[in-house]
Amino acid sequence: MRCAPNPNGPWHIGHARMPAVIGTYAEEYDGEFIVRFDDTDPETKRPLLWAYDEILDEIDYLGFEPAEVYRASDRLETYYDHARRLIEKGGAYTCSCPAGEFSDLKNDAEPCPHRDKDPETTMAEFESMVDGEYESGEMVLRVKTDIEHKNPALRDWVAFRIIDTPHPREAAEDDRCWPMLDFQSGVDDHLTGVTHIIRGIDLQDSAKRQRFVYDYFDWEYPEVIHWGHVQVDEYDVKMSTSTIGELIEAGDLDGWDDPRAPTLPSVERRGIRGEALVEAMVGLGTSTSNVDLAMSTVYANNRELIDDEADRYFFVREDHADFTLAGEPPETASPPVHPDHEDRGTRDIDPGNRVRIEEPDVPADGERVWLKGFGCFRRDGETFEYAGDDIAAVREEGVDVIHWVPADSATLTRMRTMDGDVIGYAEPGFREADPDEVVQFERVGFARVDRQEADDETVAYFAHE
RNA sequence: GCUCGCUUGGUGUAGCCCGGCCAAUCAUAUUGGCCUUUCGAGCCAAUGACAGGGGUUCAAAUCCCCUAGCGAGCACCA
DSSP states (O other): OEEOOOOSSOOBGGGGHHHHHHHHHHHHTTOOOEEEEOOOOSSTTOOOHHHHHHHHHHHHHHTOOOSEEEEGGGOHHHHHHHHHHHHHTTOEEEEOOOHHHHHHHHHTTOOOTTTTOOHHHHHHHHHHHHTTOSOTTTOEEEEOOOTTOSSGGGSSOEEEEEOOSOOSSGGGTTOOEEEOHHHHHHHHHHHTTOOEEEEEGGGTTHHHHHHHHHHHHTOOOOEEEEEOOEEETTOSSOSOHHHHHHHHHTTSSSSTTOTTSOBHHHHHHTTOOHHHHHHHHHHTTTOSSOEEEOHHHHHHHHHHHHTTTOEEEOEEESSEEEEEEESOOOSOBOOBSOTTOGGGOBOOBOOTTEEEEEGGGOOOTTOEEEETTTEEEEEETTEEEEOOOOTHHHHTTOOOEEOOEETTTOEEEEEEETTEEEEEEEOGGGGGOOTTOEEEETTTEEEEEEEEOTTSOEEEEEEEO
16 A cells, blocks of 8 residues: 655654555555655645655654555656657557647537547657647647546546656756656556555546546556545644745744644644544444544543653742742642653652642642642731641542742753743743653643753643643 | 535544444433532433435445435635
8 A cells, every 4th residue: 555645744643544554554464655756746746855854754754664665757758758658558648739629629528639549650659749849738749538428527537748847856946847646656656566555535437537548558447445534623623734834934933843733743742642542443343434633532531651751849939929838838849740650750849838729729728738749738918838648638638739849959841832932930840841841740640841041941741631 | 506515412533444242332411310619520320323215135334316405615715
Protein backbone atom coordinates (compact mmCIF):
# COMPACT_ATOMS: atom_id res chain seq x y z
CA MET A 1 0.00 0.00 0.00
CA ARG A 2 1.15 3.51 -0.49
CA CYS A 3 0.83 6.91 0.94
CA ALA A 4 1.15 9.52 -1.80
CA PRO A 5 1.44 12.97 -0.30
CA ASN A 6 2.06 16.20 -2.11
CA PRO A 7 4.94 17.76 -0.22
CA ASN A 8 3.48 21.25 -0.14
CA GLY A 9 3.59 21.76 3.59
CA PRO A 10 3.72 20.02 6.94
CA TRP A 11 0.88 17.73 7.74
CA HIS A 12 -2.27 18.57 9.58
CA ILE A 13 -3.92 16.04 11.81
CA GLY A 14 -6.07 14.68 9.02
CA HIS A 15 -3.01 13.67 7.06
CA ALA A 16 -2.16 11.18 9.77
CA ARG A 17 -5.02 9.02 8.64
CA MET A 18 -3.35 7.54 5.57
CA PRO A 19 -0.09 6.45 7.19
CA ALA A 20 -1.99 5.34 10.28
CA VAL A 21 -4.31 3.07 8.37
CA ILE A 22 -2.00 1.69 5.72
CA GLY A 23 0.81 1.34 8.24
CA THR A 24 -1.42 -0.61 10.57
CA TYR A 25 -2.82 -2.75 7.77
CA ALA A 26 0.63 -3.36 6.32
CA GLU A 27 1.81 -4.63 9.68
CA GLU A 28 -1.25 -6.72 10.18
CA TYR A 29 -1.26 -8.36 6.76
CA ASP A 30 2.45 -8.43 6.15
CA GLY A 31 2.19 -5.84 3.44
CA GLU A 32 4.45 -3.02 2.47
CA PHE A 33 4.25 0.66 3.34
CA ILE A 34 5.41 2.81 0.46
CA VAL A 35 5.70 6.57 0.46
CA ARG A 36 5.52 8.27 -2.89
CA PHE A 37 5.69 12.00 -3.19
CA ASP A 38 3.31 13.00 -5.96
CA ASP A 39 5.11 16.22 -6.71
CA THR A 40 4.22 16.66 -10.35
CA ASP A 41 2.91 20.19 -10.29
CA PRO A 42 5.67 22.72 -9.74
CA GLU A 43 3.21 25.57 -10.17
CA THR A 44 -0.22 25.44 -8.56
CA LYS A 45 0.68 22.78 -6.00
CA ARG A 46 4.27 23.80 -5.72
CA PRO A 47 6.27 21.44 -3.51
CA LEU A 48 8.23 22.88 -0.64
CA LEU A 49 11.69 21.42 -0.42
CA TRP A 50 11.72 21.12 3.36
CA ALA A 51 8.34 19.41 3.40
CA TYR A 52 9.73 16.16 2.00
CA ASP A 53 11.78 15.44 5.09
CA GLU A 54 9.20 17.00 7.35
CA ILE A 55 6.61 14.52 6.15
CA LEU A 56 8.98 11.60 6.58
CA ASP A 57 9.62 12.81 10.14
CA GLU A 58 5.92 12.88 10.79
CA ILE A 59 5.51 9.33 9.54
CA ASP A 60 8.28 8.41 11.93
CA TYR A 61 6.49 10.23 14.73
CA LEU A 62 3.42 8.16 14.00
CA GLY A 63 5.58 5.10 14.44
CA PHE A 64 6.03 3.80 10.91
CA GLU A 65 9.00 3.17 8.74
CA PRO A 66 8.35 3.17 5.00
CA ALA A 67 9.81 0.29 3.06
CA GLU A 68 10.36 2.54 0.06
CA VAL A 69 10.31 6.25 -0.61
CA TYR A 70 9.79 7.50 -4.15
CA ARG A 71 9.59 10.95 -5.64
CA ALA A 72 7.51 11.23 -8.78
CA SER A 73 9.78 14.04 -9.94
CA ASP A 74 12.61 11.49 -10.17
CA ARG A 75 10.62 9.25 -12.39
CA LEU A 76 9.71 11.36 -15.40
CA GLU A 77 11.55 9.11 -17.83
CA THR A 78 9.40 6.23 -16.70
CA TYR A 79 6.25 8.20 -17.33
CA TYR A 80 7.51 9.33 -20.73
CA ASP A 81 8.27 5.75 -21.69
CA HIS A 82 4.79 4.67 -20.78
CA ALA A 83 3.34 7.59 -22.66
CA ARG A 84 5.26 6.49 -25.74
CA ARG A 85 3.99 2.96 -25.39
CA LEU A 86 0.49 4.28 -25.01
CA ILE A 87 0.88 6.41 -28.12
CA GLU A 88 2.09 3.39 -30.08
CA LYS A 89 -1.02 1.55 -29.04
CA GLY A 90 -3.10 4.45 -30.29
CA GLY A 91 -4.25 5.21 -26.77
CA ALA A 92 -3.23 8.82 -26.65
CA TYR A 93 -3.04 11.89 -28.85
CA THR A 94 -1.49 15.28 -28.65
CA CYS A 95 -4.00 18.08 -28.58
CA SER A 96 -3.55 21.80 -29.01
CA CYS A 97 -7.14 22.82 -28.31
CA PRO A 98 -7.45 25.68 -25.85
CA ALA A 99 -8.76 24.22 -22.61
CA GLY A 100 -12.11 25.99 -22.83
CA GLU A 101 -12.78 24.87 -26.36
CA PHE A 102 -12.02 21.29 -25.59
CA SER A 103 -14.21 21.45 -22.54
CA ASP A 104 -17.14 22.59 -24.64
CA LEU A 105 -16.62 19.83 -27.15
CA LYS A 106 -16.22 17.30 -24.41
CA ASN A 107 -19.42 18.36 -22.73
CA ASP A 108 -21.21 17.80 -26.01
CA ALA A 109 -19.49 14.43 -26.42
CA GLU A 110 -17.81 15.71 -29.56
CA PRO A 111 -14.28 14.66 -30.48
CA CYS A 112 -11.77 17.38 -31.17
CA PRO A 113 -9.99 17.53 -34.54
CA HIS A 114 -6.77 16.14 -33.07
CA ARG A 115 -8.30 12.90 -31.90
CA ASP A 116 -7.68 10.98 -35.11
CA LYS A 117 -4.09 11.97 -35.55
CA ASP A 118 -1.83 9.13 -36.53
CA PRO A 119 0.45 7.82 -33.81
CA GLU A 120 3.58 8.99 -35.63
CA THR A 121 2.49 12.61 -35.57
CA THR A 122 1.46 12.30 -31.94
CA MET A 123 4.78 10.71 -31.10
CA ALA A 124 6.70 13.51 -32.77
CA GLU A 125 4.66 16.15 -31.01
CA PHE A 126 4.98 14.40 -27.71
CA GLU A 127 8.77 14.29 -28.10
CA SER A 128 8.65 18.02 -28.72
CA MET A 129 6.69 18.42 -25.52
CA VAL A 130 9.32 16.49 -23.62
CA ASP A 131 12.05 18.51 -25.28
CA GLY A 132 10.47 21.72 -24.10
CA GLU A 133 9.53 23.07 -27.46
CA TYR A 134 6.10 24.24 -26.44
CA GLU A 135 4.94 26.94 -24.12
CA SER A 136 2.64 26.23 -21.25
CA GLY A 137 -0.88 25.64 -22.54
CA GLU A 138 0.11 25.05 -26.14
CA MET A 139 -0.02 21.32 -26.22
CA VAL A 140 -1.18 18.43 -24.05
CA LEU A 141 -1.23 14.69 -24.38
CA ARG A 142 -4.67 13.19 -23.89
CA VAL A 143 -5.62 9.64 -23.17
CA LYS A 144 -8.13 8.41 -25.68
CA THR A 145 -10.99 7.04 -23.61
CA ASP A 146 -14.58 7.28 -24.74
CA ILE A 147 -15.63 10.71 -25.87
CA GLU A 148 -19.26 9.71 -25.43
CA HIS A 149 -18.87 8.25 -21.97
CA LYS A 150 -21.88 9.22 -19.91
CA ASN A 151 -19.64 10.64 -17.23
CA PRO A 152 -18.02 13.71 -18.80
CA ALA A 153 -15.24 13.55 -16.24
CA LEU A 154 -13.85 10.47 -17.92
CA ARG A 155 -13.77 11.73 -21.49
CA ASP A 156 -10.29 12.01 -23.01
CA TRP A 157 -8.51 13.36 -20.00
CA VAL A 158 -5.14 15.07 -19.99
CA ALA A 159 -2.14 12.91 -19.21
CA PHE A 160 0.71 15.39 -19.77
CA ARG A 161 0.92 19.16 -19.91
CA ILE A 162 3.61 21.79 -20.14
CA ILE A 163 4.56 23.80 -17.08
CA ASP A 164 7.01 26.66 -17.54
CA THR A 165 7.73 27.10 -13.85
CA PRO A 166 10.82 25.10 -12.90
CA HIS A 167 10.42 22.38 -10.29
CA PRO A 168 11.97 23.36 -6.95
CA ARG A 169 13.98 20.15 -6.81
CA GLU A 170 17.29 20.56 -8.57
CA ALA A 171 17.05 17.11 -10.10
CA ALA A 172 13.90 18.12 -11.95
CA GLU A 173 14.34 21.82 -12.52
CA ASP A 174 14.88 21.46 -16.27
CA ASP A 175 11.76 19.42 -16.90
CA ARG A 176 8.75 21.07 -18.45
CA CYS A 177 6.52 18.22 -19.54
CA TRP A 178 4.72 16.96 -16.47
CA PRO A 179 2.27 14.09 -16.08
CA MET A 180 -1.07 14.68 -14.42
CA LEU A 181 -1.84 12.83 -11.22
CA ASP A 182 -4.07 10.25 -12.84
CA PHE A 183 -1.41 9.19 -15.29
CA GLN A 184 1.55 9.33 -12.95
CA SER A 185 -0.18 7.72 -10.04
CA GLY A 186 -1.79 5.05 -12.17
CA VAL A 187 1.51 4.04 -13.76
CA ASP A 188 3.35 4.12 -10.45
CA ASP A 189 0.81 2.09 -8.56
CA HIS A 190 1.22 -0.69 -11.06
CA LEU A 191 4.99 -0.45 -11.34
CA THR A 192 5.58 -0.38 -7.60
CA GLY A 193 3.35 -3.33 -6.92
CA VAL A 194 0.58 -1.56 -5.09
CA THR A 195 -2.26 -3.99 -4.50
CA HIS A 196 -4.59 -1.85 -2.43
CA ILE A 197 -5.24 1.83 -2.83
CA ILE A 198 -6.99 4.04 -0.35
CA ARG A 199 -7.84 7.55 -1.42
CA GLY A 200 -10.27 10.34 -0.82
CA ILE A 201 -13.73 10.67 -2.29
CA ASP A 202 -12.43 13.63 -4.25
CA LEU A 203 -10.56 11.06 -6.32
CA GLN A 204 -13.60 8.90 -6.94
CA ASP A 205 -13.17 9.19 -10.67
CA SER A 206 -9.46 8.49 -10.70
CA ALA A 207 -9.77 4.76 -10.77
CA LYS A 208 -12.28 4.99 -13.58
CA ARG A 209 -9.96 7.24 -15.54
CA GLN A 210 -6.91 5.14 -14.87
CA ARG A 211 -8.64 1.96 -15.87
CA PHE A 212 -8.51 3.15 -19.48
CA VAL A 213 -4.74 3.24 -19.25
CA TYR A 214 -4.63 -0.07 -17.45
CA ASP A 215 -6.76 -1.58 -20.16
CA TYR A 216 -4.41 -0.36 -22.88
CA PHE A 217 -1.51 -1.97 -21.03
CA ASP A 218 -3.54 -4.99 -20.01
CA TRP A 219 -2.77 -4.44 -16.37
CA GLU A 220 -4.92 -5.43 -13.46
CA TYR A 221 -6.24 -2.54 -11.44
CA PRO A 222 -5.58 -2.67 -7.68
CA GLU A 223 -8.34 -2.87 -5.12
CA VAL A 224 -9.44 0.63 -4.33
CA ILE A 225 -11.53 2.19 -1.64
CA HIS A 226 -12.48 5.81 -1.15
CA TRP A 227 -12.96 7.46 2.15
CA GLY A 228 -14.53 10.73 3.15
CA HIS A 229 -12.99 13.76 4.71
CA VAL A 230 -11.98 13.93 8.34
CA GLN A 231 -12.81 16.87 10.50
CA VAL A 232 -11.37 17.33 13.92
CA ASP A 233 -13.33 18.95 16.69
CA GLU A 234 -11.97 21.28 19.38
CA TYR A 235 -9.98 23.46 17.05
CA ASP A 236 -10.89 26.99 16.07
CA VAL A 237 -8.47 26.89 13.18
CA LYS A 238 -9.60 25.25 9.97
CA MET A 239 -7.69 22.10 9.17
CA SER A 240 -6.19 23.13 5.90
CA THR A 241 -2.54 23.49 5.06
CA SER A 242 -3.09 26.75 3.22
CA THR A 243 -5.24 28.30 5.95
CA ILE A 244 -2.75 27.42 8.64
CA GLY A 245 0.06 28.74 6.49
CA GLU A 246 -1.73 32.05 6.04
CA LEU A 247 -2.37 32.39 9.77
CA ILE A 248 1.31 31.80 10.45
CA GLU A 249 2.20 34.33 7.79
CA ALA A 250 -0.14 36.86 9.41
CA GLY A 251 1.38 36.22 12.81
CA ASP A 252 -1.80 34.80 14.30
CA LEU A 253 -0.03 31.54 14.94
CA ASP A 254 3.57 31.17 16.05
CA GLY A 255 4.36 28.44 13.62
CA TRP A 256 3.32 25.03 12.42
CA ASP A 257 3.72 23.65 15.90
CA ASP A 258 1.68 26.33 17.66
CA PRO A 259 -0.63 24.48 20.09
CA ARG A 260 -3.61 26.16 18.48
CA ALA A 261 -2.75 24.73 15.07
CA PRO A 262 -4.33 21.40 14.15
CA THR A 263 -1.07 20.02 12.84
CA LEU A 264 1.04 17.00 13.56
CA PRO A 265 4.04 19.03 14.73
CA SER A 266 1.70 20.72 17.18
CA VAL A 267 0.23 17.61 18.77
CA GLU A 268 3.68 16.10 18.92
CA ARG A 269 4.94 19.11 20.81
CA ARG A 270 2.06 18.82 23.23
CA GLY A 271 3.26 15.40 24.23
CA ILE A 272 0.66 13.39 22.42
CA ARG A 273 2.07 10.11 21.21
CA GLY A 274 1.76 9.27 17.57
CA GLU A 275 0.36 5.95 18.64
CA ALA A 276 -2.62 7.65 20.29
CA LEU A 277 -3.41 9.36 17.02
CA VAL A 278 -2.90 6.22 15.00
CA GLU A 279 -5.33 4.24 17.14
CA ALA A 280 -7.94 6.94 16.82
CA MET A 281 -7.47 7.16 13.07
CA VAL A 282 -7.71 3.44 12.57
CA GLY A 283 -10.87 3.52 14.67
CA LEU A 284 -12.44 5.87 12.18
CA GLY A 285 -12.48 3.10 9.64
CA THR A 286 -12.63 3.73 5.92
CA SER A 287 -16.20 4.71 5.23
CA THR A 288 -17.01 6.93 2.28
CA SER A 289 -18.95 9.37 4.37
CA ASN A 290 -17.24 12.26 6.07
CA VAL A 291 -16.25 11.68 9.65
CA ASP A 292 -15.48 13.78 12.70
CA LEU A 293 -12.54 12.77 14.79
CA ALA A 294 -13.19 13.63 18.42
CA MET A 295 -9.96 14.78 20.00
CA SER A 296 -11.30 13.30 23.23
CA THR A 297 -10.71 9.89 21.71
CA VAL A 298 -7.11 10.79 20.98
CA TYR A 299 -6.74 12.14 24.50
CA ALA A 300 -8.21 9.02 26.03
CA ASN A 301 -5.75 6.89 24.05
CA ASN A 302 -2.87 9.13 25.02
CA ARG A 303 -3.79 9.24 28.68
CA GLU A 304 -3.59 5.51 28.77
CA LEU A 305 -0.14 5.61 27.22
CA ILE A 306 1.38 8.32 29.39
CA ASP A 307 -0.40 8.27 32.73
CA ASP A 308 1.81 5.59 34.18
CA GLU A 309 5.07 7.32 33.47
CA ALA A 310 4.08 10.96 33.94
CA ASP A 311 5.58 12.37 37.12
CA ARG A 312 3.28 14.57 39.14
CA TYR A 313 3.82 18.25 39.83
CA PHE A 314 1.81 21.10 41.27
CA PHE A 315 0.98 24.01 39.04
CA VAL A 316 -1.04 27.00 40.23
CA ARG A 317 -2.65 28.96 37.44
CA GLU A 318 -2.80 32.70 37.17
CA ASP A 319 -5.80 33.57 39.31
CA HIS A 320 -4.24 32.82 42.60
CA ALA A 321 -4.16 33.89 46.23
CA ASP A 322 -1.37 33.72 48.79
CA PHE A 323 -1.72 32.73 52.42
CA THR A 324 0.78 33.05 55.23
CA LEU A 325 1.30 29.88 57.16
CA ALA A 326 0.68 29.85 60.88
CA GLY A 327 0.74 27.21 63.56
CA GLU A 328 3.38 24.56 63.33
CA PRO A 329 3.14 22.76 60.00
CA PRO A 330 5.84 20.27 58.95
CA GLU A 331 9.02 21.77 57.49
CA THR A 332 8.71 19.95 54.25
CA ALA A 333 5.85 18.58 52.26
CA SER A 334 6.34 15.27 50.48
CA PRO A 335 3.73 14.43 47.90
CA PRO A 336 4.44 11.26 45.90
CA VAL A 337 6.05 11.43 42.48
CA HIS A 338 3.34 9.09 41.25
CA PRO A 339 0.41 7.93 43.34
CA ASP A 340 0.40 4.45 41.84
CA HIS A 341 4.16 3.93 42.15
CA GLU A 342 5.44 4.41 45.66
CA ASP A 343 8.87 3.20 44.62
CA ARG A 344 9.40 6.37 42.65
CA GLY A 345 9.56 8.22 45.93
CA THR A 346 8.38 11.64 46.90
CA ARG A 347 9.17 15.15 45.84
CA ASP A 348 10.13 17.23 48.81
CA ILE A 349 8.88 20.77 48.84
CA ASP A 350 9.96 23.43 51.30
CA PRO A 351 6.78 25.46 51.73
CA GLY A 352 8.52 28.53 53.15
CA ASN A 353 6.08 30.61 55.10
CA ARG A 354 3.56 31.44 52.39
CA VAL A 355 1.63 29.23 50.03
CA ARG A 356 -0.12 30.06 46.81
CA ILE A 357 -3.32 28.39 45.68
CA GLU A 358 -5.76 28.88 42.85
CA GLU A 359 -8.55 31.37 43.42
CA PRO A 360 -11.37 28.84 42.89
CA ASP A 361 -9.82 26.64 45.59
CA VAL A 362 -9.75 29.33 48.27
CA PRO A 363 -11.88 28.12 51.18
CA ALA A 364 -14.36 30.39 52.92
CA ASP A 365 -12.96 32.14 55.95
CA GLY A 366 -12.87 29.73 58.86
CA GLU A 367 -13.07 26.67 56.62
CA ARG A 368 -10.41 24.03 56.15
CA VAL A 369 -8.61 22.83 53.08
CA TRP A 370 -6.06 20.05 52.63
CA LEU A 371 -2.87 21.03 50.88
CA LYS A 372 -1.93 17.88 49.06
CA GLY A 373 1.12 16.16 50.45
CA PHE A 374 1.40 18.74 53.17
CA GLY A 375 -1.48 18.83 55.62
CA CYS A 376 -4.73 20.34 56.70
CA PHE A 377 -5.12 24.10 57.16
CA ARG A 378 -7.87 26.37 58.41
CA ARG A 379 -8.21 29.74 56.76
CA ASP A 380 -8.17 32.72 59.03
CA GLY A 381 -8.33 35.83 56.87
CA GLU A 382 -5.03 35.96 55.02
CA THR A 383 -3.41 33.16 56.94
CA PHE A 384 -3.59 29.40 56.91
CA GLU A 385 -3.54 27.94 60.41
CA TYR A 386 -2.12 24.43 60.52
CA ALA A 387 -4.88 22.03 61.44
CA GLY A 388 -3.04 18.75 61.68
CA ASP A 389 -2.26 15.79 59.50
CA ASP A 390 -5.14 13.53 60.32
CA ILE A 391 -6.38 12.32 56.96
CA ALA A 392 -9.74 11.63 58.55
CA ALA A 393 -10.47 15.30 57.81
CA VAL A 394 -10.49 14.39 54.14
CA ARG A 395 -11.93 10.92 54.34
CA GLU A 396 -14.64 11.52 56.85
CA GLU A 397 -15.22 15.23 57.05
CA GLY A 398 -15.15 16.13 53.39
CA VAL A 399 -12.26 18.59 53.41
CA ASP A 400 -11.17 19.32 49.84
CA VAL A 401 -7.72 18.28 48.70
CA ILE A 402 -6.08 20.93 46.55
CA HIS A 403 -2.76 21.60 44.90
CA TRP A 404 -0.52 24.46 45.93
CA VAL A 405 2.99 25.89 45.58
CA PRO A 406 5.30 27.73 47.94
CA ALA A 407 4.72 31.41 47.15
CA ASP A 408 8.35 32.46 47.45
CA SER A 409 10.16 29.67 45.64
CA ALA A 410 7.64 28.65 43.00
CA THR A 411 8.96 28.70 39.47
CA LEU A 412 7.34 30.83 36.82
CA THR A 413 5.83 28.62 34.15
CA ARG A 414 4.18 29.38 30.88
CA MET A 415 1.81 26.70 29.77
CA ARG A 416 0.85 26.92 26.14
CA THR A 417 -2.63 25.61 25.40
CA MET A 418 -5.08 25.45 22.52
CA ASP A 419 -6.82 28.44 24.07
CA GLY A 420 -3.75 30.58 24.48
CA ASP A 421 -0.97 30.79 27.01
CA VAL A 422 -1.52 30.32 30.72
CA ILE A 423 0.99 31.86 33.10
CA GLY A 424 1.32 30.20 36.45
CA TYR A 425 3.62 28.90 39.11
CA ALA A 426 4.97 25.41 39.38
CA GLU A 427 6.57 23.85 42.40
CA PRO A 428 10.34 24.57 42.60
CA GLY A 429 11.39 21.11 41.46
CA PHE A 430 9.73 21.66 38.10
CA ARG A 431 12.65 23.86 37.18
CA GLU A 432 14.72 20.68 36.98
CA ALA A 433 12.26 18.82 34.76
CA ASP A 434 13.87 17.74 31.50
CA PRO A 435 12.60 19.08 28.21
CA ASP A 436 10.50 16.54 26.36
CA GLU A 437 9.34 14.93 29.58
CA VAL A 438 5.61 14.45 29.87
CA VAL A 439 4.24 15.30 33.29
CA GLN A 440 0.93 15.66 34.99
CA PHE A 441 0.05 18.86 36.78
CA GLU A 442 -2.21 17.49 39.46
CA ARG A 443 -5.83 18.53 39.03
CA VAL A 444 -4.87 20.47 35.90
CA GLY A 445 -3.82 17.98 33.29
CA PHE A 446 -0.98 16.48 31.33
CA ALA A 447 1.68 18.59 29.70
CA ARG A 448 5.00 18.21 27.95
CA VAL A 449 7.99 20.12 29.23
CA ASP A 450 9.20 22.14 26.29
CA ARG A 451 12.16 24.14 27.50
CA GLN A 452 13.79 25.79 30.48
CA GLU A 453 14.35 29.45 29.63
CA ALA A 454 17.31 31.38 30.95
CA ASP A 455 15.08 33.99 32.51
CA ASP A 456 13.76 31.50 35.05
CA GLU A 457 10.69 30.68 33.06
CA THR A 458 9.76 27.14 32.17
CA VAL A 459 7.64 26.52 29.12
CA ALA A 460 5.28 23.59 28.96
CA TYR A 461 2.75 22.56 26.33
CA PHE A 462 -0.61 21.41 27.59
CA ALA A 463 -1.76 18.08 26.23
CA HIS A 464 -5.13 17.32 27.76
CA GLU A 465 -6.77 16.67 31.09
C1' G B 1 -27.36 20.98 -14.82
C1' C B 2 -25.00 16.04 -15.64
C1' U B 3 -22.42 11.88 -13.20
C1' C B 4 -21.04 9.20 -8.83
C1' G B 5 -21.56 8.27 -3.70
C1' C B 6 -23.11 8.54 1.51
C1' U B 7 -26.93 8.60 5.84
C1' U B 8 -26.63 3.31 12.89
C1' G B 9 -26.76 7.12 19.95
C1' G B 10 -23.01 13.70 21.20
C1' U B 11 -18.64 11.36 18.33
C1' G B 12 -16.51 7.07 15.91
C1' U B 13 -17.55 2.08 14.93
C1' A B 14 -19.66 -3.35 14.42
C1' G B 15 -23.66 -5.57 11.82
C1' C B 16 -25.57 -4.65 5.74
C1' C B 17 -22.43 -8.27 0.50
C1' C B 18 -24.89 -14.07 2.12
C1' G B 19 -32.67 -11.16 5.70
C1' G B 20 -33.91 -14.45 11.26
C1' C B 21 -28.98 -15.74 16.73
C1' C B 22 -29.85 -7.34 16.48
C1' A B 23 -35.42 -5.16 21.72
C1' A B 24 -28.41 -3.67 17.66
C1' U B 25 -21.46 -4.39 19.29
C1' C B 26 -17.29 -1.95 21.18
C1' A B 27 -14.84 2.60 22.26
C1' U B 28 -15.23 7.57 23.45
C1' A B 29 -18.48 11.18 25.78
C1' U B 30 -21.87 12.78 29.58
C1' U B 31 -24.13 11.86 34.42
C1' G B 32 -24.31 9.34 39.15
C1' G B 33 -21.96 6.05 42.75
C1' C B 34 -17.55 3.52 44.90
C1' C B 35 -12.41 4.12 45.60
C1' U B 36 -8.39 7.55 45.82
C1' U B 37 -4.27 12.97 50.01
C1' U B 38 -5.67 14.97 41.79
C1' C B 39 -11.18 17.12 38.80
C1' G B 40 -5.61 11.48 36.76
C1' A B 41 -5.95 6.17 37.15
C1' G B 42 -9.26 2.08 38.65
C1' C B 43 -14.27 -0.17 39.58
C1' C B 44 -19.78 -0.06 39.01
C1' A B 45 -24.20 1.88 36.92
C1' A B 46 -27.15 5.01 33.91
C1' U B 47 -27.96 7.88 29.34
C1' G B 48 -28.25 7.35 24.20
C1' A B 49 -28.96 5.24 17.37
C1' C B 50 -30.94 1.84 12.53
C1' A B 51 -32.67 9.75 8.16
C1' G B 52 -38.25 9.58 6.54
C1' G B 53 -41.99 6.94 3.74
C1' G B 54 -43.58 2.89 0.92
C1' G B 55 -42.75 -2.23 -0.86
C1' U B 56 -41.01 -7.62 -0.92
C1' U B 57 -41.08 -11.43 3.02
C1' C B 58 -43.47 -15.78 7.93
C1' A B 59 -39.26 -12.33 9.15
C1' A B 60 -35.66 -6.14 7.06
C1' A B 61 -30.56 -2.05 10.16
C1' U B 62 -29.80 -5.77 6.35
C1' C B 63 -33.18 -6.59 -0.28
C1' C B 64 -36.19 -2.99 -3.77
C1' C B 65 -38.44 1.93 -4.78
C1' C B 66 -39.36 7.04 -3.54
C1' U B 67 -38.32 11.48 -0.60
C1' A B 68 -35.11 14.43 2.31
C1' G B 69 -30.36 15.80 3.87
C1' C B 70 -25.14 15.64 3.02
C1' G B 71 -20.82 15.10 -0.05
C1' A B 72 -17.73 14.52 -4.36
C1' G B 73 -16.42 14.87 -9.59
C1' C B 74 -17.43 17.32 -14.35
C1' A B 75 -9.35 21.41 -14.25
C1' C B 76 -3.59 21.77 -18.83
C1' C B 77 -4.65 20.79 -9.11
C1' A B 78 -3.19 16.99 -6.01
